[in-house]
Amino acid sequence: MEESASTMVSAAWRIRADPGSNPGLTLLAFTPSSSMPSYRILHHTDHYDAKTLIGALEIVMRNNIIKFGDVYVKQISGTAMGVPPAPSWANLYEALHEREFLPAWQPHLPLYKRHLDDIIILWNPTSDDESINVAEWTAFKDEVNSIDGLTWEFTELDESVDFMDITVSIAGDRLRTTL
Template sequence: MPDKTPDNLSKEERSALQSLKNRDDIVIKKAGKGFTVVVLDKETYMAEATRQLSDKRLYKKLDPDPTKEFSIAITKTLEDIFEKNEIGINVYETLSPIDCRPAQFYLLPKIHKEDVVNLYTNITSTLGIKALNFWIENYRNKIDNRFTKEFLLEATELVLKNNVFTFNDKYFHQVKGTAMGTKMAPTYATLTLGYLEEALYEKANEQFDAEFCEYLKRNWKRYLDDCFIIWKKDDSDLNILNDILNELDPDIKFTMEKSSTQLPFLDVLICKENNKIATDIFYKSTDTHQYLHFGSSHPRHIKRAIPYNLARRICTIVSEEETRNQRLDELKIFLTDQHYPLSLINDGIRKAKELDREELINPTPNDEENIKILPLVTTYNPKNPNITPIVQNLNEILKTDE
């Protein structure tokens, strides 16, 4: 039976993609953040990768592939904790390494600034383990009783010290920091910086009065390596704070950007207007607004929800009505460029504008403890049959699986 599924790419687009794939003189990567795609000269890309991997403080070149040796060490650790009943058979089997291969090293072009310089590669194992030990001891009640502190620290060290990868048919071992591709990296980095913030508050007590130290604790904001605070003292005191930050650990360095009018924090632009704080949405200069094309091969409900959710984001972030309407008009242009029906865009914007902004800013938290969701994730293909009725029929059986 012939395939009647329409191709969402034209013949010209498919030919262009194939032509790009066949070229061996360029490297195509997405930027480290945002939706931007970057085309690099391959020689430049290889030279930069070689330069980074030549840093002996961070990487060690290996002759044989140590993956098998590291797999044996991981298996031994899992066997030990399984015998101590710290993990069950399902966890043991899930974590056990099978047919392991080293990771592939690659570069993502960085076209954004950050407040903490090269955070992941600069967190030493000593600092990271000390931070984890601090949080485990202070929040033991938040951790499953099956897992001892010793196991958690040992497992973390296994991840940190056995990071092996290949590049250009050569093997390397990362000897400092944690790789950005490691699943635990964001949580690990967050806990480490949180630990340093505790030290920051202690050091601040030695330099500032009690009232300001309390203000600092309440108003210092951070998301991963981006930090923000509204400063109420003079510049000399701000420089003192910056010095304290950069003396917390010799390997962790902070950069500082300040302004008396406006500063971005994540996707929010905080503006000071006549002693009043206003917020606007912040787009990086490299943001191409390449939202999912309406002709893309994705579930229809996903594409239909995009105009509403993007409009809702604007209505949440932008505080002033005139600016909010301007940003929504811009969104209409961005989505029209991606071939979204105008009626769908207008409907999404209308629904978003009807929402109470106070409730958007302060949403009612869900009672997550009483919500039991069994996620089922499949790869979307328009050729596949609708599996919803099948899943509904098997729902009770699926719930019994551990």
């Protein structure tokens, strides 16, 4: 069955188990990781037999050579997103970062999706007390930005956010996406 253009451009998902619960309190947020760490910050354990791979990746990441016009430049800090291993590197680092903090915040996160270093979050408060909800949201942001080398800059909106090439909006008890 062929989909119409309007079906392909717009979709909706249910976002609350109980549509009547706290209808005005759901928060939609988008965050690009604005600061990728140098590879030296990546924590790994020695029980993984990956020393050769890590050594090879270290050589690649220490020698990011970029040609700009007729000039060659060696990147000395961060990750050049144009080099072939950069997407894998970003995905690996973000996944390890998420493993450290996400489990504690699961009750608040009915939606947490990531593409490389672009993340979309649907945050649900757990209290009827607005001050507690604000404090928990602030604590979440502080925690994810306290891990060495990674900074998340949050765009917080109650109605909609742009995530990559898609506008995601809250419409009642559903998420609506539009290209």
